[in-house]
Amino acid sequence: MNPTVAPAADQPRSLDELRATVSASRLNTWLACRLKFYFRYVLGLTKPRTPALYVGHTVHGVLKLWNQARWRRQLLTPKALRQQFDALWQNDQQIAPVEWAEGEEAGEQQTAWSLLDLYFRASPIPPNELPEAVEVAAEADLTPHGLPKLVGILDLVRAGGRIVDYKTVSQTPSDAKAIHTNEVQLSGYAVLYRANTGKPEGGRDLHHLVKTKHPKLVVTQQGPMTDAQQTRLFRQMESYAEGLARQVFVPSPGMQCAMCSYFNECKSWS
Ligand code: SF4
Helix, strand or coil: CCCCCCCCCCCCCCHHHHHHEEEHHHHHHHHHCHHHHHHHHHCCCCCCECHHHHHHHHHHHHHHHHHHHHHCCCCCCHHHHHHHHHHHHHHHHHHCCECCCCCCHHHHHHHHHHHHHHHHHHCCCCCCCCCCEEEEEEEECCHHHCCCEEEEEEEEEECCCEEEEEEEECCCCCHHHHHHHCHHHHHHHHHHHHHHHCCCCCEEEEEEEECCCCCEEEEEEECCCCHHHHHHHHHHHHHHHHHHHHCCCCCCCCHHHHHCCCHHHHHCCC
């Protein structure tokens, strides 16, 4: 078996398709820059992944295997986890290329493993805790609110309905900033959880794996979604649906442009 968690390549999608459903990541792209959204989702322009994205992708893939093993009451030894990591690292870049600079890959691979090694030693999740769900695809029909269907994949739901999302970051986050910048995603997951279980989530946690010289684990905890947070999400989804209908694909130049893969395409836009 060749382990892989490679994502499906972006495909061009019709506006009708994009208006019918929305995920938190698609909504975040829309809110950050409508032109970037156009390049990625309407035209389906595929770009090589950056090393930082690939580190996050592989770390996420191994954490998924670790959580799935606990879900099945299986034990993955440190040696088995390392083997899975090495296999994923090799396999997934064959499927979707990564833009490595000369001599960069070995250091990034070591960074990725250091983060995982830390997490397996310091995770607040007891090794014998049975998850409620792992990498579960969910959807919520929001047509009664006049909104697109919300879709998404929950990384992990711990016992008691605590939703966990993993983040690989380069700087140590503050709780307030992490909660604010991940608001769309965390509210989206809460809506998905409630729609599929009929009960409120127990809480929403961000597990940040920080790529500092000495890797760090920072856990940001938040309670269940408030009514105000749900209203904010629904208004953002409303603006998405209305903007798509009007095809408002304008650039939003700002700090995010430094990390944008569509910089050259953007310069030609008029
Ligand atoms: S370079 Fe900036 S303005 Fe242009 S598409 Fe990317 S994020 Fe948007």
